[in-house]
Amino acid sequence: MKRTIYILLTALLLFIVLSVLLVVESAPIQAFNHAIYAAIAELIAPFWTTISVWIGEITRWYMYIPVILILLLMPGTRVNVGLPLAITLPVSAVTGPILLKEIFAIERPDINQLVAEAGFGYPSGHSMNAAVFFGMCAVMVLRYSASKPLRIGFTAFAVAAILAVGLSRIYLGVHTATDVIGGYLAGTVVVCAALLAEEHLKNKRAASQE
Numbered sequence: 001m002k003r004t005i006y007i008l009l010t011a012l013l014l015f016i017v018l019s020v021l022l023v024v025e026s027a028p029i030q031a032f033n034h035a036i037y038a039a040i041a042e043l044i045a046p047f048w049t050t051i052s053v054w055i056g057e058i059t060r061w062y063m064y065i066p067v068i069l070i071l072l073l074m075p076g077t078r079v080n081v082g083l084p085l086a087i088t089l090p091v092s093a094v095t096g097p098i099l100l101k102e103i104f105a106i107e108r109p110d111i112n113q114l115v116a117e118a119g120f121g122y123p124s125g126h127s128m129n130a131a132v133f134f135g136m137c138a139v140m141v142l143r144y145s146a147s148k149p150l151r152i153g154f155t156a157f158a159v160a161a162i163l164a165v166g167l168s169r170i171y172l173g174v175h176t177a178t179d180v181i182g183g184y185l186a187g188t189v190v191v192c193a194a195l196l197a198e199e200h201l202k203n204k205r206a207a208s209q210e
Contacts (some may be wrong), residue, residue, distance in 0.1 A: 001077065004196055008192035011185045012185075022178055023106075036176075040171050044171070049114055052114070052168035052172050053172070059130055061093040065193060081144075084140065085136055085137070088194045091190055092190050093129060095190065097119065100123055100126070102125070104122050104123075106122035108120065108179075109121065109173060109175065112173050113172065121175055122174065123180040123184065123185075124166065124169050126168075126175075126183070129183075130166070131162050131188060134159075135188070136194070138154060138155050141155070142155065160167060
């Protein structure tokens with residue numbers, strides 16, 4: 001539990017620092033964004049554009065709902081996996097696009113956008129939702145699976161999926177690197193807060209049964 005608190009506080013602090021630097025339009029931050037995009041832009045080609053568009057479409061927040069519903073319907077995953085995802089994903093979907101984006105009101109990058117996206121850019125909603133969904137799934141697999149290969153394999157898959165979503169958004173020109181990093185940090189805060197809330201409820205329930 002202490003480790004979860006430390007991760008939450010670290011992610012929150014980094015998110016606050018990053019947000020302040022973006023609001024004041026820090027020159028090093030802007031240079032960092034330009035450097036990352038310039039490196040990724042060299043890879044622009046029809047194949048990677050198709051892949052990036054596909055990744056963006058299948059990782060919109062509502063695309064996770066069928067998976068969550070299946071997990072909720074299956075008795076073996078309903079409580080331990082389905083319910084935590086059913087709670088955290090809506091929180092992420094509302095917190096990112098509706099609250100944080102409107103609070104900071106940071107425009108999307110004015111570069112070669114390969115697809116059209118409306119609304120503000122920071123933090124990246126795709127990146128935040130991916131961090132929450134795949135991050136929470138990885139936590140549940142690590143917690144409940146007895147298979148070491150499955151734990152290692154799924155954790156690697158989750159990390160790769162989260163990174164792929166973020167990189168695809170930068171590649172398409174609809175987000176900066178800091179938009180993506182901000183989404184990852186905000187998603188980490190949501191996951192850690194959910195785990196702490198779950199632990200608190202378990203302890204409270206156990207105390208009431210004594």
